[in-house]
Amino acid sequence: MAHGRRSGGERVLVLNSGSSSVKYQLLDMADHSRLASGLVERIGEGAGRLAHTPAGGERREREADLPDHRAALRAAAGELAADGLGLDAPELVAVGHRVVHGGRAFTEPTVVDERVLAEIERLVPLAPLHNPANLAGIRTAMDLNPDVPQVAVFDTAFHTTLPEHAARYAIDTATADDHLIRKYGFHGTSHAYVSRRTAALLGREPAEVNVIVLHLGNGASASAVAGGRCVDTSMGLTPLEGLVMGTRSGDTDPAVVFHLARVAGMDVADIDALLNQRSGLVGLCGDNDMREVLRRRAEGDAEAGLAFDVYIHRLRKYIGAYCAVLGRVDAVAFTAGVGENAAPVRAAAVAGLEGLGIEVDGAANTAPGGGPRLISPEHARVAVAVVPTDEELEIATQAYALVGS
Ligand SMILES: Nc1ncnc2c1ncn2[C@@H]1O[C@H](COP(=O)(O)OP(=O)(O)O)[C@@H](O)[C@H]1O
Numbered sequence: 001m002a003h004g005r006r007s008g009g010e011r012v013l014v015l016n017s018g019s020s021s022v023k024y025q026l027l028d029m030a031d032h033s034r035l036a037s038g039l040v041e042r043i044g045e046g047a048g049r050l051a052h053t054p055a056g057g058e059r060r061e062r063e064a065d066l067p068d069h070r071a072a073l074r075a076a077a078g079e080l081a082a083d084g085l086g087l088d089a090p091e092l093v094a095v096g097h098r099v100v101h102g103g104r105a106f107t108e109p110t111v112v113d114e115r116v117l118a119e120i121e122r123l124v125p126l127a128p129l130h131n132p133a134n135l136a137g138i139r140t141a142m143d144l145n146p147d148v149p150q151v152a153v154f155d156t157a158f159h160t161t162l163p164e165h166a167a168r169y170a171i172d173t174a175t176a177d178d179h180l181i182r183k184y185g186f187h188g189t190s191h192a193y194v195s196r197r198t199a200a201l202l203g204r205e206p207a208e209v210n211v212i213v214l215h216l217g218n219g220a221s222a223s224a225v226a227g228g229r230c231v232d233t234s235m236g237l238t239p240l241e242g243l244v245m246g247t248r249s250g251d252t253d254p255a256v257v258f259h260l261a262r263v264a265g266m267d268v269a270d271i272d273a274l275l276n277q278r279s280g281l282v283g284l285c286g287d288n289d290m291r292e293v294l295r296r297r298a299e300g301d302a303e304a305g306l307a308f309d310v311y312i313h314r315l316r317k318y319i320g321a322y323c324a325v326l327g328r329v330d331a332v333a334f335t336a337g338v339g340e341n342a343a344p345v346r347a348a349a350v351a352g353l354e355g356l357g358i359e360v361d362g363a364a365n366t367a368p369g370g371g372p373r374l375i376s377p378e379h380a381r382v383a384v385a386v387v388p389t390d391e392e393l394e395i396a397t398q399a400y401a402l403v404g405s
C-alpha cells in the first residue's frame with residue numbers, strides 16, 4: 001500500500017552507514033522532498049531495531065534480527081518496498097553513500113566500480129569503524145539493484161583544499177609519506193552545506209565570505225572556510241583529533257599513548273578503545289549525550305559541570321584559532337545535534353569573545369526556531385548563526401548532479 005505522495009520524478013536513496021546503525025532517506029529530486037526516511041540500529045547486537053517513516057504516513061517501528069549490515073539494509077529495503085518505493089523502482093536514479101574516508105584519492109563524488117571499492121577498502125586502516133560499514137552498505141545496495149549507479153560521497157572531499165601547511169603534521173616526511181599520515185578532515189559534506197547556507201543567510205555568495213563552521217554532533221569538528229574553500233579543520237588523520245566529542249577525546253598530547261603503554265601496560269587496541277569510545281564527555285562524566293550533561297550540570301553535578309567546561313574551553317580555543325587562520329571572519333555557524341539545539345553550549349562557546357567581534361544575543365539564542373537563523377546582536381561585527389545541517393540532502397544533490405538526467 002503506497003502512502004503519501006507519488007511523483008513520477010527521479011529519486012535518490014541516501015545511505016549513511018555507521019558502525020552499528022544505518023540511516024537512510026529517499027528524496028524526490030524534483031523538489032527535494034523526503035519520500036521516506038529511516039534508522040536501523042543495533043546491527044550485530046542481538047535484537048536490532050528499525051524505524052521507518054514514509055512521507056505523510058505513520059512511523060513504523062519493529063525489532064528485527066540484524067546480524068550484519070547486509071541484513072539491516074535488506075530490512076530497510078523491505079520497508080521501502082512496502083510503500084511502493086523499493087530499490088527496483090524505475091524512478092530510482094542513484095544510491096548515494098556517505099563514505100567517511102576517501103584519503104587523497106577522492107576529491108569529488110564518484111560512481112562506484114571495482115577500482116573504487118578497492119580504494120575504499122585500502123583506506124580501512126584509517127577509518128576502521130566507518131569505512132567497513134560504508135563498504136557493506138554499497139555492496140548490499142549493489143546486490144539489491146545492480147543496474148542503479150552507486151555514488152560515493154566522501155566526508156574528506158571538502159577538505160582536500162587544505163593548504164599543505166595546515167594538512168601536514170610536523171613529523172619526519174618520509175614516514176608521513178610512506179604511511180599516508182596527514183590531516184584529512186571529516187564531516188566535509190556538512191561543512192560544505194552549512195558554509196554555503198550561511199552565506200545565503202547573509203545574502204552573499206560563498207566566494208565572498210569567511211565562515212567558521214562548528215559541527216557539534218556525537219562526533220564534532222570545526223572548520224575554517226575561506227571564500228567557499230576549506231583552509232583548516234579540526235579532525236585529522238582520523239576522526240579522533242580536535243574537539244571534545246561524545247565519546248572521543250579530541251586533542252591530547254600524543255605522549256599519553258606512550259605513557260599508557262609503558263606505565264599502564266595497555267596495548268594499542270586498549271588505548272584506541274579508550275580514546276575513541278571511553279573518552280570525551282562520557283569519559284569525563286559518564287554521559288555522552290549533551291542533554292544529560294546539561295541537565296546534570298543545571299542540578300549542580302560537579303562532574304557534569306567539569307565535562308561541560310572542558311568541552312567549551314576546547315571549542316572556544318578552536319574559534320579563536322580559526323579567527324587567526326582566516327584573518328577576517330564574517331560568520332560563525334553552529335550545526336548538528338548539539339550545535340542546533342543546545343543554546344547554553346552556543347552562549348558559553350562565544351562568551352568573552354566580544355573582542356573578536358563574536359557575541360550572541362541572549363533572546364535570539366534561546367528563541368525556538370527550526371531553520372537557519374542569526375543569533376548575534378545587530379551591532380556585532382561577526383554574524384553568529386544556527387544553520388541546521390542536511391548531510392543527506394547534500395549527498396543526494398551531489399549524487400544526482402553526477403548521474404541524474
Ligand atoms: N536539545 C538538545 N540539547 C543538547 N544536545 C542535544 C539536543 N538534541 C540532540 N543533542 C545532542 O546531539 C547529539 C547527536 O547529534 P547528531 O548530529 O544527530 O549526531 P550524529 O549524526 O553524529 O549521530 C546527541 O548526542 C545529543 O547529545
Ligand SMILES: CC(=O)OP(=O)(O)O
Pocket residue numbers: 100155186187217218219220239
Ligand atoms: C567522521 C565522524 O566522526 O562521523 P560521525 O560524527 O558520524 O561519527
Ligand SMILES: [Mg+2]
Pocket residue numbers: 217218336
Ligand atoms: Mg551526524
